[in-house]
Amino acid sequence: MGGFLDLEQEGGVLHGEFAWAIHALEWLAALIDIFAILLLLVGAGRFIAGVIRAEITREGAERVRRTNRERVELGRYILAGLELFIVSDVIHTALSLAMADLIFLLVLVVIRSITSYFLDRELGELKRELGS
Numbered sequence: 001m002g003g004f005l006d007l008e009q010e011g012g013v014l015h016g017e018f019a020w021a022i023h024a025l026e027w028l029a030a031l032i033d034i035f036a037i038l039l040l041l042v043g044a045g046r047f048i049a050g051v052i053r054a055e056i057t058r059e060g061a062e063r064v065r066r067t068n069r070e071r072v073e074l075g076r077y078i079l080a081g082l083e084l085f086i087v088s089d090v091i092h093t094a095l096s097l098a099m100a101d102l103i104f105l106l107v108l109v110v111i112r113s114i115t116s117y118f119l120d121r122e123l124g125e126l127k128r129e130l131g132s
Contacts, residue, residue: 015097022095029091036084043077046070068126075123082112 015022047070054066086109093105 025091025095029088029095032084032088032091036081036088039077039084040081043074043081046077047074065130068130072123072126072130075119075126079116079119079123082116086112 050070050073051067054063054070058066089105089108093101
């Protein structure tokens with residue numbers, strides 16, 4: 001065949017002449033993944049601590065209000081983590097040159113975008129309830 005398919009089979013100029021750059025970018029994408037995971041873990045830890053504080057120190061409506069504030073904060077961490085995962089996925093896909101990876105990226109971005117949209121919408125409702 002010719003054109004794009006030949007580049008995919010050979011790996012193209014980027015994979016041949018600039019293999020060091022591919023390797024460095026793969027490492028960078030892996031570091032972004034790790035940072036996104038750490039961000040999610042920090043958010044989860046803060047959420048758990050906040051909910052425990054709300055349960056122990058608050059009563060009734062104030063407990064619910066405090067828990068909802070913690071949910072908003074957790075949502076911010078989740079949205080930031082999802083955005084970083086999308087960045088990493090785009091880097092991995094750009095480096096792979098495989099059509100299957102491009103389709104996989106498309107599916108991941110759609111799923112993550114839908115998740116982000118609904119999470120952001122829920123956070124907006126919680127913020128309105130909290131008056132912030």
